[in-house]
Amino acid sequence: MTDTDSSSLPERKRGSGVKMVYDLLRDEILDLKLAPGSPIDEVQLAERFKMSRTPIREALVRLAGEGLIETLPNRSTMVSNIDFLNLHTFFDALVLMYRVTTRLAAQAHRPEDLAVIRGFHEDYAAALAARDPLKMIATNAAFHAAIAEAGRNPYFTSLFRRLLDEGRRILQLYYQSYDEQFPQRFVDEHAAIIAAIAARDIEEADRLGKAHAEAIVAQVQKLFSRNDRLDITL
Template identity: 55%
Template sequence: MSGSSRETTRFAPRVKGSGVQKVYEQLKASILDLSLEPGAPLDEVSLAETFGMSRTPIREALVRLAAEGLVSQLPNRNTIVAPIDFGALPVYFEALTLMYRVTTRLAAGARTRAHLEVMRVHQAAYARAVREGDVLGMIGHNRNFHATIAEAGGNPYFTGLFIRLLDEGRRILRLYYYKSFNDHLPRKYVDEHDALVAAIEAEDAELCDRLAAEHASQIVAQIQRYIAVDRTRELSLASGA
């Protein structure tokens, strides 16, 4: 992705006021859906022009994004969208799977009727996105569904960590869906989400743990298959003569 000024105009209209939160939210959304690709430059001057404000709120928004690991500052003080560290995926998957399990298990013992209602709202939105083939919708609603489960568990430390992991995973899933889309697994995830909600409502912690572990395992395997695909196996180099 080239030309930070040209790129930033694609995702953000001008906004008025201090706008730190708006800049933060719009940049974050563009990073997570890969409108701003890993490694893309984030020039404060160009961003300030795009958003129609001074560099101070831009700088503050970038600091927040850096704290979440979504942007990186280079030794020359230039800022870029943080690269995706594929070498760290094994430990990322470990943390993600653990958070799926612990947050779902805790939700079984602490959920309220209001939590269940919000889970079902996000689940319905996810199912609708699957039916419509809306990739960004699926990724976003899936994140919100599991974030609500974490919030129902009542541990803000687990919730904060899990949301960060879910957001980081949105970039990885978007890479996967760039190349191909097969709705078999998303349709299966609809049923698995329904089963998770039913287990949480029944306050069955053991079942929640098992279902969450199986759900996380399939997501991890889905991403691993994409990363490990070898397209050269079916590539013929034989002469056509």
Template identity: 45%
Template sequence: MPEEIEMKRVRGTGWQTVYDTLRAEILALTLPPGQLLDETTLAERFDMSRSPVREALIRLAGEDLVVTLSNRSTIVAPIEVASFPKYVEALDVAQRMNTRLAAALRTDADLKIIAKRQKEFEAAVKTGQHLKMSEANKQFHMAVAHAGRNPYFASFYERLLNQGQRMLHLHFEYLERGGEGHLLTDEHALMLEAIRDKDVERADELAHGHTRQFQDNFIAFLRENYSTGVTLGRPIAAE
């Protein structure tokens, strides 16, 4: 009987190890876009049955980090460069709306959380570890979103932030190699200040500029590394 209970515990929780490991490797680009994820190979790697591996892949698919092809094989989700303009357009709307709402509705308790997340992001930047930086960046923006008191906008925003984490890694890499711009810390501080002052229009302006900097640096990274003629459609304009 004790052995049976232990087996049930492993079956119920073993997927978490696979999920956490693969998610970190996908976000850090250790597992590159398009990489085949074979269930049998992964089961051997993690020394467990295919069931928890399959559960982990299902959860990763729910975050759009892996995709299942028509032949039922699973790969790391490609970074769709052609759809980037549509992605960044949606990100801009979500970022601006959530930041505006935070400036209008934030409480003192919200401010403390946002400020804490900002300090955590600054600490992550000092480590130079892109995964920590992108996770801390996401937590900062989600603290802003939660201060806006609209769970629908916050949920949509979180999905977009999840989808953009790998692109954010390339953004960090571009800046660290000498690209123009900075690592978002100054912009975060200004956004926090606008939210503290309940300056809705300033918060909106900063959120829009924040998206544009990410967009411009990501496009610059692509042009520098993959093509001299990358065309990504109509960019977000300054206002």
């Protein structure tokens, strides 16, 4: 019923296959539908998407370029593991990018950027109200990515996007383990950040971005220290 109906649409536009496979695999990895360490089989994917291995491989090369999968030469390829031993490097980079992007947004944003940012802000609040963790994680990332875009520095935005992606995986674990609700507090902090950006108050934006990032990091670290004590393997 889903895709066994071979009569309907075996036709796909010419260069769209790779993007489709790339986007879907990326989402499945970031939503932990594909667990870290899971093997990735090219022929299996080729059958699933009803296409040859060539475009599959191209999508995999891209994912490998972003560090989402790892390839052992001549052997297997699998979803990248989360490096819990070096989480601090992730947090360091995340906090700095929160600061830099918020700061730049306050400096370089244009009026139309604020509308986009406010849109994701509301999406996040709605996801929180609906207690939909998966959506909260995604809209939170989209909110901060939009702020980064308003800062208009592609080098920072691309690194920040990568960090937010990795963060999505980590937050998934958070919710899978405890089912706590994302604090309402974060919504208020988001609102304050928007206000600072709109007022073009660079130092205040920096300060709020830093505080917000550190609050999130502290919460996640608290979780993982608990996990350490309970000796849960992830």
